[in-house]
Amino acid sequence: MSTRRSFSSSTAARTLNINNINPHVKEAKYAVRGELxxxxxxxxxxxxxGEGSSLPFDSVISANIGNPQQLDQxxxxxxxxxxxxxxNPLLLEHGDVLQKSLGYKSDAIDRAxxxxxxxxxxxxxSQSQGAPGIRKSVADFIERRDGYSADPDNIYLCAGxxxxxxxxxxxxxxxPKTGVLVPIPQYPLYTATLSLLDGQAVPYYLNEESQWSxxxxxxxxxxxxxxxxxxxxxxxxxxxxxxxxxGSLDADNxxxxxxxxxxxxxxxxxxxxxxxxxxxxxxxxFKKCLRELQESKLNENAKFDCLELASLHSVxxxxxxxxxxxxxxxxxxxxxxxxxxxxxxxxxxxLCPPVVGQCIVEMMVNPPKEGEPSxxxxxxxxxxxxxxxxxxxxxxxxxxxxxxxxxxxxxQGSMYLYPTINLPQKAHEAAKKAGKNPDDFYCLELLDAxxxxxxxxxGFGQREGTLHFxxxxxxxxxxxxxxxxxFHSGFMDKYR
Amino acid sequence: MSTRRSFSSSTAARTLNINNINPHVKEAKYAVRGELxxxxxxxxxxxxxGEGSSLPFDSVISANIGNPQQLDQxxxxxxxxxxxxxxNPLLLEHGDVLQKSLGYKSDAIDRAxxxxxxxxxxxxxSQSQGAPGIRKSVADFIERRDGYSADPDNIYLCAGxxxxxxxxxxxxxxxPKTGVLVPIPQYPLYTATLSLLDGQAVPYYLNEESQWSxxxxxxxxxxxxxxxxxxxxxxxxxxxxxxxxxGSLDADNxxxxxxxxxxxxxxxxxxxxxxxxxxxxxxxxFKKCLRELQESKLNENAKFDCLELASLHSVxxxxxxxxxxxxxxxxxxxxxxxxxxxxxxxxxxxLCPPVVGQCIVEMMVNPPKEGEPSxxxxxxxxxxxxxxxxxxxxxxxxxxxxxxxxxxxxxQGSMYLYPTINLPQKAHEAAKKAGKNPDDFYCLELLDAxxxxxxxxxGFGQREGTLHFxxxxxxxxxxxxxxxxxFHSGFMDKYR
Numbered sequence: 004m005s006t007r008r009s010f011s012s013s014t015a016a017r018t019l020n021i022n023n024i025n026p027h028v029k030e031a032k033y034a035v036r037g038e039l040x041x042x043x044x045x046x047x048x049x050x051x052x053g054e055g056s057s058l059p060f061d062s063v064i065s066a067n068i069g070n071p072q073q074l075d076q077x078x079x080x081x082x083x084x085x086x087x088x089x090x091n092p093l094l095l096e097h098g099d100v101l102q103k104s105l106g107y108k109s110d111a112i113d114r115a116x117x118x119x120x121x122x123x124x125x126x127x128x129s130q131s132q133g134a135p136g137i138r139k140s141v142a143d144f145i146e147r148r149d150g151y152s153a154d155p156d157n158i159y160l161c162a163g164x165x166x167x168x169x170x171x172x173x174x175x176x177x178x179p180k181t182g183v184l185v186p187i188p189q190y191p192l193y194t195a196t197l198s199l200l201d202g203q204a205v206p207y208y209l210n211e212e213s214q215w216s217x218x219x220x221x222x223x224x225x226x227x228x229x230x231x232x233x234x235x236x237x238x239x240x241x242x243x244x245x246x247x248x249x250g251s252l253d254a255d256n257x258x259x260x261x262x263x264x265x266x267x268x269x270x271x272x273x274x275x276x277x278x279x280x281x282x283x284x285x286x287x288x289f290k291k292c293l294r295e296l297q298e299s300k301l302n303e304n305a306k307f308d309c310l311e312l313a314s315l316h317s318v319x320x321x322x323x324x325x326x327x328x329x330x331x332x333x334x335x336x337x338x339x340x341x342x343x344x345x346x347x348x349x350x351x352x353x354l355c356p357p358v359v360g361q362c363i364v365e366m367m368v369n370p371p372k373e374g375e376p377s378x379x380x381x382x383x384x385x386x387x388x389x390x391x392x393x394x395x396x397x398x399x400x401x402x403x404x405x406x407x408x409x410x411x412x413x414x415q416g417s418m419y420l421y422p423t424i425n426l427p428q429k430a431h432e433a434a435k436k437a438g439k440n441p442d443d444f445y446c447l448e449l450l451d452a453x454x455x456x457x458x459x460x461x462g463f464g465q466r467e468g469t470l471h472f473x474x475x476x477x478x479x480x481x482x483x484x485x486x487x488x489x490f491h492s493g494f495m496d497k498y499r
Numbered sequence: 500m501s502t503r504r505s506f507s508s509s510t511a512a513r514t515l516n517i518n519n520i521n522p523h524v525k526e527a528k529y530a531v532r533g534e535l536x537x538x539x540x541x542x543x544x545x546x547x548x549g550e551g552s553s554l555p556f557d558s559v560i561s562a563n564i565g566n567p568q569q570l571d572q573x574x575x576x577x578x579x580x581x582x583x584x585x586x587n588p589l590l591l592e593h594g595d596v597l598q599k600s601l602g603y604k605s606d607a608i609d610r611a612x613x614x615x616x617x618x619x620x621x622x623x624x625s626q627s628q629g630a631p632g633i634r635k636s637v638a639d640f641i642e643r644r645d646g647y648s649a650d651p652d653n654i655y656l657c658a659g660x661x662x663x664x665x666x667x668x669x670x671x672x673x674x675p676k677t678g679v680l681v682p683i684p685q686y687p688l689y690t691a692t693l694s695l696l697d698g699q700a701v702p703y704y705l706n707e708e709s710q711w712s713x714x715x716x717x718x719x720x721x722x723x724x725x726x727x728x729x730x731x732x733x734x735x736x737x738x739x740x741x742x743x744x745x746g747s748l749d750a751d752n753x754x755x756x757x758x759x760x761x762x763x764x765x766x767x768x769x770x771x772x773x774x775x776x777x778x779x780x781x782x783x784x785f786k787k788c789l790r791e792l793q794e795s796k797l798n799e800n801a802k803f804d805c806l807e808l809a810s811l812h813s814v815x816x817x818x819x820x821x822x823x824x825x826x827x828x829x830x831x832x833x834x835x836x837x838x839x840x841x842x843x844x845x846x847x848x849x850l851c852p853p854v855v856g857q858c859i860v861e862m863m864v865n866p867p868k869e870g871e872p873s874x875x876x877x878x879x880x881x882x883x884x885x886x887x888x889x890x891x892x893x894x895x896x897x898x899x900x901x902x903x904x905x906x907x908x909x910x911q912g913s914m915y916l917y918p919t920i921n922l923p924q925k926a927h928e929a930a931k932k933a934g935k936n937p938d939d940f941y942c943l944e945l946l947d948a949x950x951x952x953x954x955x956x957x958g959f960g961q962r963e964g965t966l967h968f969x970x971x972x973x974x975x976x977x978x979x980x981x982x983x984x985x986f987h988s989g990f991m992d993k994y995r
C-alpha cells in the first residue's frame with residue numbers, strides 16, 4: 004500500500020476547469036446545502052473529535068433543512084417493521100417469533116407479503132414508473148382524499164419529489180426562451196433546476212402580509228411582462244403548504260390559480276409534499292379543485308378539461324419523515340400521451356426509483372386503518388409527531404414575535420417559519436464590508452456564535468429591500484431557540 | 500366518488516405537445532426499456548390475468564435487462580439481515596431472539612450498529628456525497644483491491660452508477676460543441692445522457708474479433724476526426740467488463756487507453772460495475788493502472804499526474820445484484836477542486852442517494868471476512884451465484900455457436916452475450932417492409948413467437964452492415980435457450 008508520490012497536488016493543466024465546464028451548473032444556486040450548511044458540518048466534525056473547546060457552543064443545531072430523523076423524530080414503527088420484512092423475507096417464515104417476541108402485528112406481516120408479491124424483491128428493478136400495485140394504492144389514496152377517481156397509469160413513483168420535478172422540468176422546457184412561473188420566496192429546487200436546464204425562472208411574489216398567499220394579479224402581470232420579453236412561459240409552480248413560507252392556501256386561492264392557468268395555457272406544478280403538515284384549516288389538493296372546476300359552470304367552454312396538472316407528494320415530509328428513503332410520486336392529469344411517453348423514456352434512463360422507498364410510499368398512502376392490529380400504535384405515534392411539531396412551531400413563533408425588528412406570520416403549515424428581519428443600518432454596513440448580503444451575514448454570525456444553522460432569505464428569494472431567514476421547527480427542546488433570541492439581542496445591540 | 504365526465508379524452512389544445520417539448524429528450528434513445536420491453540410487459544400482464552391462451556408461449560423471459568433478482572437470483576443473506584436491522588433498529592434490542600431463533604449472527608448485528616452510528620437513521624438525509632463512514636469503507640476497499648490508497652473525500656455515493664454518470668456528464672459538458680468518446684457497442688445510458696445534455700457522442704468501435712477489446716488507434720482517429728469537425732472532445736468512456744459485449748480488458752489495453760487520454764487531455768470515465776463478473780483472467784481497475792503509470796518511467800514529463808479519472812461501481816451487478824436498492828459510487832482522481840465543488844452542488848440539489856442503498860454499498864465493499872460468523876454462508880452464496888452465472892454463460896455460448904449464421908465471442912465478463920447474427924436477404928426485405936431494422940424485426944418476431952425478450956444491436960450500436968442482439972444469461976433453466984434456438988432455426992428456414 005503506497006502513495007510514494009502526491010498525485011493530487013499536481014498543478015499541471017487539467018482537462019476540466021471552472022471556466023470550461025457547464026455554465027448552467029455553475030449558475031445554479033442551492034443554498035439549503037450551501038456554504039452555511041458545509042460550515043456547520045465542519046463545526047459538527049470538530050465537536051465530535053473533541054476539538055471544539057474553542058467554540059462558543061457545544062452542539063450544532065441543523066435548522067437549515069427539513070430532515071426530521073436527523074434530529075428528534077422517530078420513524079413510525081409500522082413502516083419500519085414492514086420495511087425490515089421486505090428487506091429480509093426469510094423473517095416471514097417466523098411469524099410466531101415476530102409476533103410473540105418482537106412486537107410485529109399480523110397486519111405488518113400481511114403488508115410485507117402484499118408488497119413482496121408486487122415487487123418480487125426490493126433488490127430487483129421495478130417498472131420505471133414504479134411497481135403497479137403501489138401505484139394502485141396511490142390512486143386509491145387520491146380518490147379517498149379528493150372524492151375523485153385517479154388512474155394508476157397517471158401515477159409515477161420517484162426518488163423523492165425532487166426527482167419528479169427534475170423529470171417534469173426536463174421534458175417541459177426547451178431552452179432559454181422557455182420559462183416557468185415560480186413563487187418568491189420558493190424552495191430553491193425550482194430555480195436550481197431551471198438554471199440547470201437553461202430555462203427562465205419567472206418570479207411572482209407571494210403576499211407576506213396575508214399569510215404568504217398567492218396573488219393571482221401579481222402572477223398575471225409577471226406572466227404578461229415575461230411574455231412581452233419573448234419568454235414562452237409554460238408552467239406555474241405552486242408550493243402548498245408553502246416552503247419556505249409555512250403558508251397554506253384555501254380552495255378559493257387554489258381555484259384562482261387554476262383559472263389563470265386555464266386562461267393562460269400554463270401547466271400547473273403543484274408541490275404538495277407538506278399536505279399533512281397543516282396547522283390551520285385543512286389541506287385541499289389542486290387535483291380536487293381542478294375536478295370541481297371541471298364540473299362547474301365555469302367550465303362551459305371546457306377550458307379546464309385540457310388543463311395539465313402534475314401534483315407531487317413525498318415520504319420525506321409530514322409525519323412520515325423518511326427523507327433518506329427517497330420516495331415520492333407525481334400524478335399527471337390532462338397530459339398529452341405523447342408527452343407522457345417522453346417522460347416515461349426519460350425516467351427509464353435512470354431505471355427505477357428505489358424500491359424500498361416505493362414501499363414506504365405505499366404505506367404512507369395506505370397506513371393501518373382503525374380496527375387493524377397496528378392502528379393504535381400508528382395513530383399514537385402519528386399524533387405525537389404532529390402535536391410535537393405544532394407545539395414547537397408555536398413556541399418558535401412566540402419567540403420570533405418577541406424579538407426586536409422581527410415580524411413573522413403565524414405557522415399554518417409545512418415545517419418552516421420565514422420571518423422578516425429588520426436589521427440596523429450598521430449591520431448592513433458591516434455585511435457590505437464583509438462582502439455579504441445582510442441576511443447571509445446575519446446567519447453566518449448566528450452560526451459562528453451559537454452553532455444554530457438556518458438559511459438566509461437570499462437562498463429562497465425575497466422582495467427587494469427585505470430580509471428573511473428560514474428555520475425548521477424540528478429541533479428538540481427550547482435551548483436552541485434561546486440561543487437564537489440571545490444572539491439576536493446581542494446582534495441588535497452591537498449594530499444599533 | 501364520481502367521474503361524471505371523461506376528463507382525459509379532451510381533444511382541446513394542451514400546453515405541452517410532442518412538437519414543443521425538449522427536443523433533446525425526444526432525441527434520447529434507451530432501447531433496454533423501449534418498445535420491446537414494454538410489449539413484453541404487456542404479454543406478462545396478459546398471462547398473469549389468464550388472458551394469454553392465444554399466445555404461443557406460457558411465460559415471458561426478460562433477458563433484456565440485467566435484473567438478477569427479478570429472475571432467479573436470491574439476495575445474499577448477510578446484506579439483507581443487516582438491511583432489516585437498519586430498517587427496524589428496535590430489533591437490536593432483541594439480540595438473543597435474532598441469534599437464537601432467526602439465524603442472525605453477531606457480525607450482522609454489529610454491522611447494523613456500525614452503519615446506524617454513521618447514518619443515525621436510514622430515514623434521514625445523509626451528506627449529499629454519502630455518509631462519511633461508508634465512503635471510508637469504499638476507500639479502504641479500493642486500497643485493498645488496487646494496492647494504492649484512496650481518499651474518502653474523493654468518493655461520491657450515488658443512486659446506482661447511472662446517477663453518477665448523470666452527475667459527471669452534467670458538469671463536464673457544455674453544449675453541442677462538446678463531446679465524449681463512447682464505445683460502439685455501448686450501454687445506451689451514455690448516448691442517452693449525451694442526447695439529453697445536447698453533447699456529442701463520438702463513437703469508437705470495439706474489436707469484435709478480438710474479444711471486443713479497445714482499439715486505441717481507432718479511438719485516436721475517431722478523436723482526430725471529431726476535433727477536425729470542431730468538437731471539443733473532453734472525455735472517453737470505457738465499460739470494463741463490457742456491456743453489452745461481455746469483453747474484459749487486460750492491463751495493457753487499459754494502459755493504452757490511459758496513454759491516449761493523457762496525450763489527448765481526455766477525462767476517463769471508467770464504468771467498472773461488472774468488476775466481479777469476470778470469467779476469464781482477472782479484473783484490473785483503471786485506477787490501479789493509472790497509479791502504476793504515474794510511478795513508471797512513462798511519466799517522466801508528469802503527464803499522468805493530472806489525468807482525471809472517474810471510476811464507477813454499483814450494487815446492482817456482480818453477485819450482489821441489488822438493483823432495486825439504487826446504490827453505487829464513483830471515485831474521482833485528479834479533478835480540479837473547483838470542478839468537484841460544482842459536482843457537489845449538482846448532487847446536493849437532489850439531496851442524497853438512498854440511504855439503505857448506501858448501506859448496501861458498504862456491505863458490498865466490506866463483506867464478512869474469513870473467520871467472521873457470517874463468512875461461511877456469505878462465501879457459499881457468493882460462489883453459488885458466480886458458478887451459476889458462469890454455467891449459464893457457457894450454456895448460452897454453446898447454443899449460439901451451434902446456431903446457423905450466429906457468431907459469438909466467448910463469455911469473459913459482465914452478464915451479457917452479444918452475438919452477431921447473419922440473416923438471409925429475405926429477412927432484410929421483410930424487415931424493410933415492416934418498417935424495422937432487421938435486428939429489431941428479428942427480436943420482435945422472437946418475442947411474439949417465444950415470449951423471450953432480448954435487445955437488438957441497434958439499441959447499443961454496431962458496425963454498419965452488421966446485426967447483433969444482447970441477451971443476459973440470468974434467466975434460470977435451459978427451456979428459454981431452446982425457445983431461442985428453435986425460433987432461430989424456423990426464422991432462418993422461413994426467410995432462406
